[in-house]
Amino acid sequence: MCQYHTWFRDEEKGFVIECRNCRKLQLAFGMVMVRFAENEFHSFRRYIASKREEFEGTDNRTDKTILLQTPCESLNFLFSYEELENLHLMLEQADTEMKTEKMLRLFQEQPGN
Secondary structure: OOOEEEEEEEOOOEEEEEEOOOOOEEEEEOOEEEEEOHHHHHHHHHHHHHHHHHOOOOOOOOOOOEEEEOOOOOOEEEEOHHHHHHHHHHHHHHHHHHHHHHHHHHHHOOOOO
């Protein structure tokens, strides 16, 4: 039975949760749910950050004009810049929460505590 820890949740945007047993992260955004190992999650986060940077100067922020390819040749994602920005913010906030918890664990594991 999975026990989840929430790294990010927004009723409109989606969520990032992690199973405490298997350590897999689940990302829900729009109508898509993806499951990652931690290193895959961070690789995806960096990919989304680079795509956001690439399209930062776009004039139309609401049209779905940004194509993100996946390893599956017949499956791609189409985003507006606003959607890409929301996904980026969601991933960054989850990453910040993950890093914060790791830092807190380091301090709790110090000898003499």
